[in-house]
Each structure stands twice: as structure tokens, then as C-alpha cells.
Amino acid sequence: MGYVEACVFMLLIATQSSFTIGDPQVPCYFIFGDSVYDNGNNNDLVTEAKVNFPPYGVDFPDGPTGRFSNGRNIADVIAELLGFENSIPPYATISREDIVRGVNYASGAAGIRDESGQHMGGRISLNQQIARHAIIILQLIDLIGKGSVAPVQEHLNKCIYTVAMGNNDFINNYFFPQYYNTSSLYTPEEYAEIPVQQYSEQLSVGTLRASYQSFVINHHLLYMIFRKLGNCTEIGY
Numbered sequence: 001m002g003y004v005e006a007c008v009f010m011l012l013i014a015t016q017s018s019f020t021i022g023d024p025q026v027p028c029y030f031i032f033g034d035s036v037y038d039n040g041n042n043n044d045l046v047t048e049a050k051v052n053f054p055p056y057g058v059d060f061p062d063g064p065t066g067r068f069s070n071g072r073n074i075a076d077v078i079a080e081l082l083g084f085e086n087s088i089p090p091y092a093t094i095s096r097e098d099i100v101r102g103v104n105y106a107s108g109a110a111g112i113r114d115e116s117g118q119h120m121g122g123r124i125s126l127n128q129q130i131a132r133h134a135i136i137i138l139q140l141i142d143l144i145g146k147g148s149v150a151p152v153q154e155h156l157n158k159c160i161y162t163v164a165m166g167n168n169d170f171i172n173n174y175f176f177p178q179y180y181n182t183s184s185l186y187t188p189e190e191y192a193e194i195p196v197q198q199y200s201e202q203l204s205v206g207t208l209r210a211s212y213q214s215f216v217i218n219h220h221l222l223y224m225i226f227r228k229l230g231n232c233t234e235i236g237y
Contacts, residue, residue, distance in 0.1 A: 057069075090103075108123065
């Protein structure tokens with residue numbers, strides 16, 4: 001999924017047309033994606049899709065963090081616009097207390113299909129990211145639900161979710177015949193239907209269907225994001 005196309009998947013309450021400093025507009029924000037949103041989940045993996053070293057992060061206050069960019073990524077800007085004081089932490093290093101306000105599951109080189117990007121080494125596919133979200137929900141049941149599902153469901157229903165995937169299912173799968181046979185099995189048109197169908201099924205699983213809000217294209221949000229990113233360079237998988 002391209003840089004501009006990924007923005008289409010940013011979720012925001014449609015009625016919000018301005019952004020103010022104060023309490024977050026939503027209690028939590030969850031991110032599923034690839035390198036466009038990864039903020040450190042690949043750092044400890046054995047993979048070529050790892051960027052926790054210079055020149056990545058040259059314009060980020062904390063330096064190289066695992067973001068596939070010189071500065072903030074899209075998830076960082078969305079979190080700021082939603083009113084969060086800090087960026088949403090990656091699943092790899094998040095504390096138990098912080099999961100209440102959201103988790104970033106994104107992983108560079110990851111795809112809708114489990115095998116996408118495997119030639120680069122470790123990565124966390126969308127299926128694996130969804131499985132990690134299920135683990136977080138169980139922890140939330142213990143943390144804020146005190147063993148009850150209902151309070152957690154109410155909490156998750158108020159959250160914002162970004163799901164941006166598909167880029168690596170083509171550039172690191174279909175268009176890489178040295179490692180994958182998909183291009184010999186399907187025409188481009190036939191193959192395009194496969195990840196779309198799988199994506200639809202993944203978005204319908206219980207851990208997501210029961211809690212995510214509707215996808216909303218908010219043009220004011222897109223303008224604000226690009227304005228805040230400025231000349232940020234995104235180099236990713």
C-alpha cells in the first residue's frame with residue numbers, strides 16, 4: 001500500500017473538524033500495518049526489514065527507534081491529532097499499563113498473506129498482528145475488566161483503529177518471482193482478488209469486528225497529517 005493510499009485507512013470520528021490540546025478524543029488507538037506504521041516491532045527480529053540505526057530517525061527526538069523514516073510516521077501524527085500526549089508504543093516493548101491507551105502492532109515487510117516478505121527474514125504478518133491483539137484483549141479483561149468482558153468491550157468500542165496492509169503482498173511477493181511462485185500461478189488481476197478476499201476475512205474476525213469503528217476518510221485530517229509531516233521521507237517495505 002502506497003504512502004498516500006495508506007492515509008485513506010486513517011480512522012477519525014467524522015464529525016471532528018478541528019484538533020485541540022487536552023484529553024484525547026478517544027481512549028485508545030490501535031495500529032495494524034507494515035513499514036508505513038512500524039515504530040519498533042522489528043527491532044529484535046532477525047530480518048533485513050530493520051531500521052533502528054542511522055540515518056533513520058535523524059529528525060526524530062529519540063533518534064533511530066525502528067521507524068522507517070527520518071522523523072515521525074503517520075501513526076505518530078494521528079496519535080497527536082487525536083490528543084495523545086505521546087505516540088502509541090509498539091507491541092514489542094509496551095508496558096502492561098500502557099495497553100489501555102492502545103498498541104502499535106505494525107511490522108515492516110509484513111503482508112496480508114503470511115508468506116509475503118519472508119525472504120527478508122522475520123516480520124509480523126497481519127494474521128499474527130491480529131493474534132497479538134487477541135492477547136492484548138485478554139490482558140485488558142484482567143486489567144480493566146477485572147475478569148469481565150463487558151467493560152473491555154465498552155472500552156474498545158470507543159477506540160480508533162488503523163489497518164493499512166497490502167504493499168508487501170505485491171512488491172515482496174507477486175513481483176518477486178525469485179522467491180515466490182504467485183506470479184506464475186495467477187495473472188495480476190487474478191492475484192489481486194486473493195489478498196482482497198483474505199483482507200476482508202481478516203477484518204471480519206471477532207477481535208476486530210467487535211471493536212473497530214467505521215473507516216472514515218477525513219480530508220481535513222489528511223491535510224493536517226501532510227502539513228505536520230512536512231518533508232518527512234518515508235523509506236520502507
